[in-house]
Amino acid sequence: MNEDITGGCLCGAVRYRCTRAPISMGLCQCERCQRQSGSAFLIATVFARDAVHFESGELKIYAAYGADGAGLYRHFCPECGAAIMITLERYPDIRSLMGGSLDDKSLLRPTFSLWCDSAQPWLRLPPEIELFAGYPDGLIA
Template sequence: MHPPFDGGCQCGAVRYRVTSEAVVIYACHCTICQTQSGSAFGMAMRVPTEDFHLLKGELKCFERRADSGQTFTNSFCPDCGTRIHHKADRSPDQVSLKLGTLDDTSWLRPTHHVFVRSAQPWVIIPPDAAALETMPEDRSWLSGKKT
């Protein structure tokens, strides 16, 4: 699938368009993503910040500090609460778009799985995906390279 990619929140108050290819598509099994997604893991697609365009509505944000000391700005619909994306202070040039907010998710397949040490025991990581125990200090995987 090629850009543009359109998506939005549950209630329709927020709509967006992404105008570039994904840098990387990943599943995060950390306990924070499990809580945020209400599921076994969260899925995200990193895209350049400049290629994320808000078409309708506004986003509300809150910040949280991770155990690593990194600050994440989490953006969501102020009406229905759907998380649209988050941005890490160490990677201000990219946003991690929440994949479930895309209109068409049929083509998505994560190339990386992070924090697999916290993965639910029934989750099977595909053999062709990179499986990272934690969030590695080496951030080269964020460019789509397998580590």
């Protein structure tokens, strides 16, 4: 990848730049991600921690806990409420940026989906997306 991946929130206060390619991209259909996104799923675009640089704005954090009981932190813009990033206590070296916050959404290529056991029954994902009932051990998202 030659060009940085940039993105930000709805109001433009928060801006970020990623200087390396993402590690993985996936969907989360858990009930809490449905609630946060206001939609059927959330798109997680996973980068190495040191590849993600925030250039402006401030993030507010909603701290919660994942299914494993470890800390799960949802970072959002306090001005417009846009979801920007999830960080996980269990995986301190990664940053999951929300796919919808990328400037160039043609870069989004999710390859898996988590928590399909709480998926909306009308949602049909393409066959190239691997489906997991929950959150498989060893997967980083």
